[in-house]
């Protein structure tokens with residue numbers, strides 16, 4: 134079974150398709166980055182082509198911009214759009230307060246700016262990303278190349294005082310070279326194990342000279358749509374403080390699985 138029709142990918146697809154139901158003609162939509170967001174962008178593209186959905190998208194990475202362009206989704210910049218009606222994006226981890234870790238794909242900076250400019254942020258994810266305590270996923274921190282070793286030392290010193298259980302800080306690599314973000318910066322992945330106080334940590338990290346942004350998204354996500362590989366969807370909403378389940382039959386998941394598997 135390839136990654137594109139694995140149970141996890143199916144769960145991502147289910148969540149992504151449900152999220153697109155929240156998009157209406159006339160909306161300015163932030164387009165997230167990553168494998169889950171890519172499903173959402175494809176579904177939006179289908180609705181634009183087949184249903185005449187009229188939206189304008191603001192992509193959060195060059196990869197998403199490329200995909201959206203290929204699919205015929207009209208795009209603009211955040212500066213042009215001003216503010217957005219909704220952003221739909223993936224996440225690497227989220228907890229019951231809808232605090233997120235993002236940046237596994239290195240797009241956290243644009244993602245956070247776009248989410249902050251949006252009336253509503255909807256996160257789409259497979260159920261495995263719902264955690265009791267954040268931190269098993271390494272926390273990405275985007276840093277300037279200039280003085281990056283000094284920046285790492287300052288972060289290490291800060292972590293000594295933080296309420297976390299691990300303290301390793303590793304510069305991300307890809308294909309044997311240092312990973313470079315769309316903004317030309319690098320990513321320091323913090324292996325923290327458990328983050329006791331996300332708000333305090335996020336504030337502290339952003340005071341370090343050389344830190345551009347960190348991957349903790351706090352008070353940004355309004356709704357999380359959790360996909361399960363049998364087609365079930367849970368929707369967690371910050372306003373109601375509850376997680377509710379939809380599509381209990383599993384039939385949709387089986388149909389989707391047949392679609393993907395061909």
Ligand SMILES: O=C[C@H](O)[C@H](O)[C@H](O)COP(=O)(O)O
Nearest residue numbers: 167168169236237238239240
């Ligand atoms: O930088 C990447 C983003 O924050 C992604 O949304 C996040 O890593 C989740 O990606 P995926 O949907 O591929 O698991």
